[in-house]
Structures are given as C-alpha cells and as structure tokens.
Amino acid sequence: MKFLNALKKCSNNTCRVAYHPLCARAAGLCVELEDEDRLYLLSLDEDDADQCIRLLSFCKKHRQPLNERVVTDERRISPTCLQRLRASQLDAPSNILSMAEKYQHMRQTFRKRLAFGKSGIHGFGIFAKHPHRAGDMVIEYTGELVRPPIADRRERFIYNSLVGAGTYMFRIDDKRVIDATRAGSIAHLINHSCEPNCYSRVISVNGDEHIIIFAKRDIKRWEELTYDYRFFSIEEKLACYCGFSRCRGVVNDTEAEEQVAELYAPRYELTDWKEE
Numbered sequence: 001m002k003f004l005n006a007l008k009k010c011s012n013n014t015c016r017v018a019y020h021p022l023c024a025r026a027a028g029l030c031v032e033l034e035d036e037d038r039l040y041l042l043s044l045d046e047d048d049a050d051q052c053i054r055l056l057s058f059c060k061k062h063r064q065p066l067n068e069r070v071v072t073d074e075r076r077i078s079p080t081c082l083q084r085l086r087a088s089q090l091d092a093p094s095n096i097l098s099m100a101e102k103y104q105h106m107r108q109t110f111r112k113r114l115a116f117g118k119s120g121i122h123g124f125g126i127f128a129k130h131p132h133r134a135g136d137m138v139i140e141y142t143g144e145l146v147r148p149p150i151a152d153r154r155e156r157f158i159y160n161s162l163v164g165a166g167t168y169m170f171r172i173d174d175k176r177v178i179d180a181t182r183a184g185s186i187a188h189l190i191n192h193s194c195e196p197n198c199y200s201r202v203i204s205v206n207g208d209e210h211i212i213i214f215a216k217r218d219i220k221r222w223e224e225l226t227y228d229y230r231f232f233s234i235e236e237k238l239a240c241y242c243g244f245s246r247c248r249g250v251v252n253d254t255e256a257e258e259q260v261a262e263l264y265a266p267r268y269e270l271t272d273w274k275e276e
C-alpha cells in the first residue's frame, strides 16, 4: 500500500516528472507489470544473497524503444542479475509450439547451456550450465548411422582396444545404431544413471528422425546430465557407479534381459529337429 500511495518519479536521472502510480497508470505513464515492455529489474546490491529488485518506470518522453533498452539496462544491472536475465533468454520462448521450432531452438542454444567436465560417475560427463525445465529438449545425440552387426564388430574388435571398455553406441532399434565414437555431438559423453534426470526419444522433424535427450525433471545449474542407457546384453554385465540408493548395480536393463533370457536357449542346448 505504501508503494501505491507514494509518488513515483521517472527513472531517467535528469527528468523531474513525478506521478501517482494509479493516476499515471490511467494516463499510461507508469510501470505496468503486465507490460514487459516497461518492466525493468535492477539488483540493489551486488551481493548474491540480496534478492531485492527495484522496478523502474519512465515517463512518456523517456520511454525508449525495447531494442535500445537492452543495451542501456545491461550496464545498470548487477552481474548476478544479468546472468539470470541472460539465462532466461535461453529458455524456449513460450510461443514456440511446434516440434520443429523447439528442435531449432535446442540446436541454437545447446553450446551455451551445456558443458563437459570430470564426472563423479565415470570419466567425463555433461553438465547443465543453466537450469532446465522438465520436458525441455536438451541435446541431440548424433553420430554415424550403422547397422547392429557393424556396431557390434566395431565395438568388439576396434573400440574396446582403442578407447577401453566405454561404448559410444546408441541403439535406436533392432536395425539402427548411432556410432558416436568418431563423429557426433557431446551428447555421447552423457553418463548412465539408474535415477536419471533425462531420457531419450526418437522424434521426427520435417520427415527426418532425430535422437533427442529430454529433461525428465527440472535440472539445476551444474547438475550432471544422465539418462538410463538400458544397456542390453545377455552375455555382458556393465557395473554401474551412478551412486543412487536405487541403483540396479549394473547399467544393463535387467528386466528386459530376464524376459529375453526366458526365451533364450544356449546353442549347446539345441538339438537337431527330426521329423517324426
């Protein structure tokens, strides 16, 4: 109420125009929260702990066009506040509706949003430089598209000796594997977790298929990105170091493997079929 009763002065330092907020609002002069065009945020203190913000308003004469304001405001805003403002510019605009637009926005911003670094889980991992919201497209998994027999051969005979036990293969389905060992985006550095903050989906954009890593929940700044690899192998078990209380102990999709194992008979158990 105190704010409503006080006279408001134009935020231009050289201007002496003052107005009652309610009267000015009626005259179209003061800050209107609904109108982002006239809303400015200014941190009063450089200290991060001080979350106080001040609303600035301008008289009709000193209202600047929006594109000019961005420059002048950045000089006045504290680094902390500016960082937040810039982070929000990385959010997908709410008016983006189509999958194709979201995909384009994701491609244009992923370098600013993500970083790679030493992981607490394994080797290197990918970290969020900015917060992400549940459902956000995070990054595309790209690489060379190969058939499963080629991927298996490469893994078994070439890569295991070159890059250790790590695998940079993303199995789309029974017919297609993305090999990101020699080419591809930094998505291939995303580690596995049994309680992941991301998930992968194949989406279609203008007729082309893309493997996209989506945020499964809200992700905080500097959280490591993870998804469930659902690694499938009847013969091989890959120990998991995700560290979550509900860790399966292995990167393998144990449920799927058990189901297949019921149908699976080792070659030595097979007998020739003889017609009766």
Ligand SMILES: C[S@@+](CC[C@H](N)C(=O)[O-])C[C@H]1O[C@@H](n2cnc3c(N)ncnc32)[C@H](O)[C@@H]1O
Pocket (backbone or CB within 6 Å): 119, 121, 122, 123, 124, 125, 165, 166, 167, 168, 169, 188, 189, 190, 191, 192, 193, 239, 240, 241, 242, 251
């Ligand atoms: C696509 S790479 C991930 C990037 C890897 N950290 C690196 O530095 O190259 C996949 C490999 O990382 C390792 N890895 C990923 N998540 C893991 C986890 N939760 N536990 C153990 N090893 C993991 C496994 O060796 C796996 O084959």
